[in-house]
Amino acid sequence: MRECFEVRDTDAGGRIGELTVPRADVTVETPALLPVINPNLDTIAPRRLATEFGAEILITNSYIIHGTEDVREEALEDGLHDLLDFPGAIMTDSGSFQLSEYGEIDVTTEEILEFQHEIGSDIATPVDIPTPPDVPRERAEDELETTQERLELAETVDTGDMLVSAPVQGSTYPDLRERAGRHADATNLDVFPVGAVVPLMNDYRYDDMVDAVAGAKRGLGADAPVHLFGAGHPMMFALGVAMGCDLFDSAAYALYARDDRYLTVRGTRHLEDLEYLPCSCPICTEHSPEELRALDDDARETELGAHNLHVTFEEIRRIKQAIRAGNLLELVEQRARAHPTMLDGYRTLLDHADQLEQSDPVSKGAFFYTSHESARRPEVVRHHRRLERLSVPDSLFLTEGNSARTDEFDDSWRVQPPFGPFPRALSKSYPLTAEVPDRTDRAALEAAAEGVSRLVEANPDAAITLGHRGWPAGVLERVPEAVERVDLDAE
Amino acid sequence: MRECFEVRDTDAGGRIGELTVPRADVTVETPALLPVINPNLDTIAPRRLATEFGAEILITNSYIIHGTEDVREEALEDGLHDLLDFPGAIMTDSGSFQLSEYGEIDVTTEEILEFQHEIGSDIATPVDIPTPPDVPRERAEDELETTQERLELAETVDTGDMLVSAPVQGSTYPDLRERAGRHADATNLDVFPVGAVVPLMNDYRYDDMVDAVAGAKRGLGADAPVHLFGAGHPMMFALGVAMGCDLFDSAAYALYARDDRYLTVRGTRHLEDLEYLPCSCPICTEHSPEELRALDDDARETELGAHNLHVTFEEIRRIKQAIRAGNLLELVEQRARAHPTMLDGYRTLLDHADQLEQSDPVSKGAFFYTSHESARRPEVVRHHRRLERLSVPDSLFLTEGNSARTDEFDDSWRVQPPFGPFPRALSKSYPLTAEVPDRTDRAALEAAAEGVSRLVEANPDAAITLGHRGWPAGVLERVPEAVERVDLDAE
Numbered sequence: 006m007r008e009c010f011e012v013r014d015t016d017a018g019g020r021i022g023e024l025t026v027p028r029a030d031v032t033v034e035t036p037a038l039l040p041v042i043n044p045n046l047d048t049i050a051p052r053r054l055a056t057e058f059g060a061e062i063l064i065t066n067s068y069i070i071h072g073t074e075d076v077r078e079e080a081l082e083d084g085l086h087d088l089l090d091f092p093g094a095i096m097t098d099s100g101s102f103q104l105s106e107y108g109e110i111d112v113t114t115e116e117i118l119e120f121q122h123e124i125g126s127d128i129a130t131p132v133d134i135p136t137p138p139d140v141p142r143e144r145a146e147d148e149l150e151t152t153q154e155r156l157e158l159a160e161t162v163d164t165g166d167m168l169v170s171a172p173v174q175g176s177t178y179p180d181l182r183e184r185a186g187r188h189a190d191a192t193n194l195d196v197f198p199v200g201a202v203v204p205l206m207n208d209y210r211y212d213d214m215v216d217a218v219a220g221a222k223r224g225l226g227a228d229a230p231v232h233l234f235g236a237g238h239p240m241m242f243a244l245g246v247a248m249g250c251d252l253f254d255s256a257a258y259a260l261y262a263r264d265d266r267y268l269t270v271r272g273t274r275h276l277e278d279l280e281y282l283p284c285s286c287p288i289c290t291e292h293s294p295e296e297l298r299a300l301d302d303d304a305r306e307t308e309l310g311a312h313n314l315h316v317t318f319e320e321i322r323r324i325k326q327a328i329r330a331g332n333l334l335e336l337v338e339q340r341a342r343a344h345p346t347m348l349d350g351y352r353t354l355l356d357h358a359d360q361l362e363q364s365d366p367v368s369k370g371a372f373f374y375t376s377h378e379s380a381r382r383p384e385v386v387r388h389h390r391r392l393e394r395l396s397v398p399d400s401l402f403l404t405e406g407n408s409a410r411t412d413e414f415d416d417s418w419r420v421q422p423p424f425g426p427f428p429r430a431l432s433k434s435y436p437l438t439a440e441v442p443d444r445t446d447r448a449a450l451e452a453a454a455e456g457v458s459r460l461v462e463a464n465p466d467a468a469i470t471l472g473h474r475g476w477p478a479g480v481l482e483r484v485p486e487a488v489e490r491v492d493l494d495a496e
Numbered sequence: 497m498r499e500c501f502e503v504r505d506t507d508a509g510g511r512i513g514e515l516t517v518p519r520a521d522v523t524v525e526t527p528a529l530l531p532v533i534n535p536n537l538d539t540i541a542p543r544r545l546a547t548e549f550g551a552e553i554l555i556t557n558s559y560i561i562h563g564t565e566d567v568r569e570e571a572l573e574d575g576l577h578d579l580l581d582f583p584g585a586i587m588t589d590s591g592s593f594q595l596s597e598y599g600e601i602d603v604t605t606e607e608i609l610e611f612q613h614e615i616g617s618d619i620a621t622p623v624d625i626p627t628p629p630d631v632p633r634e635r636a637e638d639e640l641e642t643t644q645e646r647l648e649l650a651e652t653v654d655t656g657d658m659l660v661s662a663p664v665q666g667s668t669y670p671d672l673r674e675r676a677g678r679h680a681d682a683t684n685l686d687v688f689p690v691g692a693v694v695p696l697m698n699d700y701r702y703d704d705m706v707d708a709v710a711g712a713k714r715g716l717g718a719d720a721p722v723h724l725f726g727a728g729h730p731m732m733f734a735l736g737v738a739m740g741c742d743l744f745d746s747a748a749y750a751l752y753a754r755d756d757r758y759l760t761v762r763g764t765r766h767l768e769d770l771e772y773l774p775c776s777c778p779i780c781t782e783h784s785p786e787e788l789r790a791l792d793d794d795a796r797e798t799e800l801g802a803h804n805l806h807v808t809f810e811e812i813r814r815i816k817q818a819i820r821a822g823n824l825l826e827l828v829e830q831r832a833r834a835h836p837t838m839l840d841g842y843r844t845l846l847d848h849a850d851q852l853e854q855s856d857p858v859s860k861g862a863f864f865y866t867s868h869e870s871a872r873r874p875e876v877v878r879h880h881r882r883l884e885r886l887s888v889p890d891s892l893f894l895t896e897g898n899s900a901r902t903d904e905f906d907d908s909w910r911v912q913p914p915f916g917p918f919p920r921a922l923s924k925s926y927p928l929t930a931e932v933p934d935r936t937d938r939a940a941l942e943a944a945a946e947g948v949s950r951l952v953e954a955n956p957d958a959a960i961t962l963g964h965r966g967w968p969a970g971v972l973e974r975v976p977e978a979v980e981r982v983d984l985d986a987e
């Protein structure tokens with residue numbers, strides 16, 4: 006059991022957790038957003054991040070601090086908390102990203118961790134190798150080996166009560182991500198950033214990002230706090246959380262503000278394109294778009310930065326509430342419509358429904374079927390698996406209709422898309438209490454047919470009849486031939 | 497041309513318009529939200545509605561004013577604007593709803609309109625018969641006739657520069673709604689409420705609501721300002737606007753607040769169930785859920801009412817921005833995932849894609865394919881119709897691939913799901929610049945196959961070959977047999 010992290014609630018792969026940060030003497034509730042602070046230029050002062058936005062943790066770059074003499078001296082003398090004037094937890098990044106962009110850093114793992122310790126970091130990061138996507142497998146393996154050696158070295162450094170993160174690399178090879186996750190999990194390190202996903206997100210490759218995270222998660226234990234490193238757009242937080250990520254960092258709120266870009270959960274907008282502000286935050290209720298455009302550069306950047314942070318923290322609260330209410334996947338459903346590549350991400354997430362099912366609660370409020378994709382949710386996968394274990398009488402009528410026909414059959418079960426058949430006694434239990442549209446769809450019917458197949462395959466000797474309401478031939482084809490069919494609509 | 501209303505911009509069936517209200521000497525931008533004010537108890541003062549929330553118009557009930565002696569006297573003496581202290585436009589409802597709930601009102605059409613005029617209403621409403629859903633057709637027809645007689649009477653009343661609304665009834669009979677719309681449109685009345693949809697919305701029958709509105713819209717001209725009467729939940733505004741509604745009224749913001757209910761665009765939440773506030777409005781950034789719960793009844797009601805109004809007006813701004821940007825249907829896509837019945841509503845909206853297509857701009861920013869439903873959008877319908885008019889060479893290669901094979905064919909066109917085939921010269925024009933997911937779906941493929949069919953049917957003598965990437969047999973079945981098929985993935 007990892008001491009610094011405790012999972013309090015789960016929904017799909019997502020969870021609400023508590024990350025205990027002993028050096029800062031604070032507990033951070035996850036999912037958490039870590040605003041990225043550049044000590045040389047802050048759009049929103051760290052103190053304001055804490056008091057106005059509720060930030061419990063932030064992240065800053067030890068490489069930049071190291072390289073800026075006056076900042077370095079002040080950090081060494083007074084510590085990061087004083088330097089930044091922030092009361093919560095402070096995580097430091099090692100600068101691996103700069104390493105990959107600008108070439109080798111000439112410090113050792115010990116030195117960089119000790120420096121982070123000296124400046125008062127609460128969570129430090131070793132220098133790993135952030136292997137980009139799509140490199141040859143051999144390179145990904147070689148670089149992963151180097152990263153793993155450094156993590157093993159990091160384990161040996163005495164860092165007191167400072168937490169140390171263990172980045173998980175592996176490029177776009179899910180099996181390498183899994184291997185990296187398993188190795189990192191076996192160290193005594195504390196926090197697990199999934200690294201080098203920024204290039205994927207920059208190219209809107211949310212599908213590949215999901216596969217990379219899914220790989221890392223398979224290797225990491227359920228008690229490992231996972232940081233989706235460099236993921237700062239609120240549009241994709243729900244997807245990341247549903248996959249099992251706990252920490253997100255955002256430089257976007259400030260970088261975008263500098264560029265007159267306005268964040269929304271439906272994507273990024275340019276201030277010049279906005280005739281209306283689709284937001285109720287204190288900035289957007291106080292200003293019109295013209296007023297924002299008329300501000301001088303510094304004021305505009307601050308106001309846009311504050312708006313960007315508001316929508317970012319708002320989405321984190323929305324996600325936490327969704328986990329508590331058990332409707333996180335319903336939120337992901339909505340976010341998946343922000344961009345076709347987000348839909349790719351959601352469709353890929355559902356490839357891992359088996360994996361999500363492991364942490365998905367057995368019972369929640371109500372399952373909402375809100376798209377063809379809903380037919381592939383973990384609850385459906387679980388119900389289908391359950392069908393293989395249910396005992397079945399000699400003759401059984403599975404029906405979408407109301408008539409049980411108990412004179413003709415030993416028993417009658419209900420059939421409901423997307424779940425398929427179930428004994429009437431289960432009607433009141435999750436997920437069979439689902440709210441489904443009147444206008445069903447082919448995906449739901451196909452999933453129901455799959456449910457029938459599972460039941461039939463597990464009970465080859467039972468005589469099973471299916472009473473359906475006008476299922477198309479292409480769907481009925483998926484039901485084993487041994488099943489007799491009755492079209493209730495045709496009767 | 498209707499003088500009081502001008503359409504400035506459109507997207508699908510939605511539009512941004514200007515409703516000129518001469519008696520108030522204001523122009524109201526639509527889509528607009530009319531907060532409902534009960535003069536006996538206001539949760540948020542009308543003056544505050546204007547200054548803090550930007551309300552340009554509100555609605556109050558003349559029946560309640562008439563029935564409350566001191567209020568009636570003050571309204572007659574000082575006028576509604578003074579009574580309510582509201583600087584914008586004031587619409588009055590006649591009390592038809594009360595009529596239907598509590599039995600006959602004993603005033604005539606002339607009297608009720610004259611009373612509304614006397615108290616200073618800017619937009620008055622005659623007493624119509626709000627026929628409920630699902631009544632026998634004969635009753636719906638009879639009551640519609642009475643409503644129509646009253647509208648004809650209302651035309652004859654001298655109401656000066658006060659606008660008068662003409663409710664469109666017809667129960668759940670779309671053809672009666674259409675007839676009612678056509679009749680109302682032919683009067684000299686000004687604003688067109690689609691009436692008696694509240695019982696549909698109370699039962700989450702968004703599908704039937706869409707059919708009712710679509711019927712009314714077919715009868716009404718494109719220049720008629722349409723009021724979706726009694727629709728106050730922000731979750732369904734985007735759907736209503738996409739259908740062509742311009743005015744919405746909300747009593748919900750106040751009624752729900754009285755009941756500790758918290759509005760979101762994803763549905764209603766009970767304050768007691770909220771551990772986090774999924775909103776950035778000034779109320780939600782200032783308070784935690786516990787703080788809100790700890791307020792006394794009056795203060796809690798006011799704060800929740802203010803939150804409810806913030807999210808309501810925020811959604812109206814978001815919708816207007818979406819119309820400007822040309823991505824209203826992308827917003828509807830997201831809202832459709834709020835509840836399975838909203839999905840029914842969206843699927844029903846797309847039954848009317850032909851109707852929406854008439855006002856949908858020929859060119860917009862970018863078409864985002866974000867669900868199976870996207871395959872039924874008006875842009876796809878339009879492209880398929882266009883295919884019937886394009887001239888085709890003797891031999892043509894339609895291909896999802898890159899190779900044009902011009903040695904074998906006279907010409908080569910691209911094929912892109914969901915649109916189907918198009919000449920390469922159109923690649924840069926809307927909607928063929930669409931962003932589509934890497935992981936396509938059956939609905940997109942079927943729509944593309946439909947496009948191929950349209951082209952083939954319009955050009956029976958052309959020799960057409962389709963190069964597809966592994967389309968399933970069930971999709972290929974939809975392509976006419978005369979088309980030769982090449983599976984590019986199998987080559």
Ligand SMILES: [Mg+2]
Binds near residue numbers: 210212213349934
């Ligand atoms: Mg991809």
Ligand SMILES: [Mg+2]
Binds near residue numbers: 443701703704840
């Ligand atoms: Mg229905």
Ligand SMILES: [Zn+2]
Binds near residue numbers: 284315
């Ligand atoms: Zn804002």
Ligand SMILES: [Zn+2]
Binds near residue numbers: 777781803804806
């Ligand atoms: Zn709020």
